[in-house]
Amino acid sequence: MSNRDIEIAELAKALAHPARLRILRLLLATPGCIGGDIVGAVGLAQSTVSEHLRILKVAGVITGEISGPRICYALNPAALQPLADFIGTLTAPSAAVCCVPDEKEIS
Amino acid sequence: MSNRDIEIAELAKALAHPARLRILRLLLATPGCIGGDIVGAVGLAQSTVSEHLRILKVAGVITGEISGPRICYALNPAALQPLADFIGTLTAPSAAVCCVPDEKEIS
DNA sequence: TTCGTTAATCGTCGATAGACGATTAACCAA
C-alpha cells in the first residue's frame, strides 16, 4: 500500500470536478485576490462553491487568507507536483524529458 | 460549462484512486503485456480489479486487446495530455510553457 | 464435444460525493 499513491489520488480527486477546474482557472486569470465573485462565475449555490473551495484547500491546491470581510484565495500549484510527476513518469516512460535528445532508440 | 473541463475532470477522476495508480505503475513496469497478474498484485477481488480496468479503459488511459484467453493491457499515456496541460498551465502561470509560446484559448 | 482458464458483467450493499436552502459567525461601516 503505497502512501504516495494515496496522496496522488487525493490530488487527482481534487481536480476531478469541472466546477473545481473552473475555480482554478478563475484564480489563475485573476492577478490579485478574489472572493465571492467566484460564486457568480461558476453558477452554483454559495454553499456548494464554498464546499468546492474547502476541498481545494484541504488538498493544498489553493490557499485562503482572511482579508477584511472577504477571503483572499490564491493558487498554490506547487502542491500538484506529485501528481504532475506521476503523469510525467507515464508519459515519458523511458525517454528523456522535453528538450533533451534521446540517448538510445528502442529497437 | 466548458466541455474541455469535463474531459479533464474525467481524466483526473480516472487517476483518483490508489488501486488505479497502482495498476498504471504495474503496466509501466511491465515491458510487454500483462493479464490476470494484476489481480494478484493489487490485492483486490477479480471483479473489483476488472471494474478499475474498465474505468481506465473508458478514460482512454489504457488499452485492452484480446490475446488468446487473456487480455493484453497497455498504457496509453497520450490520453492524459489534456490533464497534463492543465496542470502545466497552473504550475507556470505567467511563464511560457516549455518551449511553446502562449496560445489564447476561449473557454 | 467437454473442461479449465480468464475476464467481463450482474446484483447488492455501505460509504462517499455533490447539491441545495437555511443558519451561523465574523467583519466593516453607519
Next chain:
DNA sequence: TTGGTTAATCGTCTATCGACGATTAACGAA
C-alpha cells in the same frame, strides 16, 4: 450599538463510487 456583507457550516436529499461474491461469456486444450 445596529445593519449589511461575506463565507463557513449544518441538515437533508439524491446520485455515484467502491467493494464483494456469483454468474456469464469467450477462448484454447484435451
